[in-house]
Amino acid sequence: MIINGVVIDQTFAEAFPMKATRVIITAQTEKWAMISAQAMSGFATSVIACGCEAGIERVLSPEETPDGRPGVSVMIFAMGGKGLAKQLETRAGQCVLTSPTSALFAGIHSDKPLPLGKNLRYFGDGFQIAKLIQGRRYWRIPVMDGEFLTEATTGQVDAIGGGNFLVLAESQPQALAACEAAIAAMQQIPNVIMPFPGGVVRSGSKVGSKYKTLNASTNDAFCPTLKGITRTELSNEIESVMEIVIDGLTKSDINQAMRVGIQAVCELGADQGIKRISAGNYGGKLGPFHFHLHEILA
């Protein structure tokens, strides 16, 4: 398959099951809601070492938030429910509770609740107040700038992590420009996050390493500086490869995000130095979810 001169490899992205949640952070201004959201989703690029993958899903207008203030929705993905609960609690406690004027609400509901204010309330040292409003419990925790309002729980849902595609370009600036275009398009899609810095990862990994203590190492087959000394996947003209990783609530969410992302890259086309689109997989042995590029773009 070739789109606008860009070759689409006949391959697939391999993804695996995760647990996910969504929270809504509001604040006096969008600026402060965003600051809190950025703190909460910081150091959460990969479950390999961060414990979770988190990202900002989108900015919410005051009409869309529970308390009528500007807000930001944040999604957090982890390999299991316990890990997710722990990450959510520490991040909410250290990044949202601490953030001026913030309030924190559930962004998704399910029959598996995750503690949000349920445990944070103890920070109130006995002065905290519960309010049950329309069947949902909120905690008012007295803090130095007034009160921190937080919903008691949010929901945990099954999700998918590790959707991805690779952008192969003639130069580093061209690869980055294509990825920026893709991220801009993908940020319009609900229910997905791209957890790496700015949504883009330049250090894609393979499973295993020559060093026994490491279970992941650089994806040498896609490293342009190793073209001559490894079993490379790159042709001569490829000088830079960047990857976009997608976590989403459902297969169709990731499908949609990959489609609009790849389309945005292909719009730049071969004229802008974009030569190929590929995807990362482990031969189908690691994850049960396979996103075939040709099917997505059909």
Next chain:
Amino acid sequence: MNPLTFTSKYIPQQRVDLSPLVYQQLKNLTLADIAEIKLQNGKALIPVSELFELSGEDAQHIVIHSSHDKLDFIGKNLIGGKMTINGDAGAYCGLGMKSGEIIVNGNVGIFAAAEMKQGLLIVNGNAGDFVGAALIGNVIGMKGGMVLIRGNAGERIGDHLRRGMILIEGNVGDYCGSRMTAGTIAVMGKTGRYLGYGMRRGTLLLWQKPLTIPATFNDCGSHSLAFLPLLFKSFQSLNSLFADSNYQFNRVQRYVGDLAENIGRGELLIKL
């Protein structure tokens, strides 16, 4: 289907216990069966057919026409369905109600929504004392749901309130929110003496400054509280002044007490 309708034939001398006439007990009965249900009337037991003319078949919506204040225990322990009471209701309306909705187009007597668990009671008139309270000798009042009184209410509103909301558009008598454990009472009108007497936790939300703040409540200053917009949002579906944005606010003077009580973490929030 037409609502199951009870039209009162006359006002008896003695009080009537109407607790058998709730959805969960009538849903599988025919009109003839219902007509034979015995109601406690003072010392006597009298059949429903002696007090009411019956019509309709949908027990999910029970209507009482020409209701009067001798009819006690309307909607007691109600589970599901809707009751419309055209006229006054006696004491204990909605006592222990578990779910469903009762609308009274008239006044209610004492202990309306006492020990209510869930559901909605709307009174388009006045209410007597002890709305949402615990019965005498009990220590847990209303535990959930919502009560809206569109007129005035008597004394001891929300005595021992444990959870849920009591909204009163009019005035209330003395001891409003006495011995509250938690929950919310909102009063748009005037309040009487001994506000929040023995209050442990919970919120008394007031539109008008009381004549006196009890000496055992301490002033915690003026604040804009984030939960108030959320609270008002939850009133949106009500046909009430509480749903009117002109009556909503988030800036309050906060008093905490009753400090004469052991816990003393209740709050009076007074509109600024």
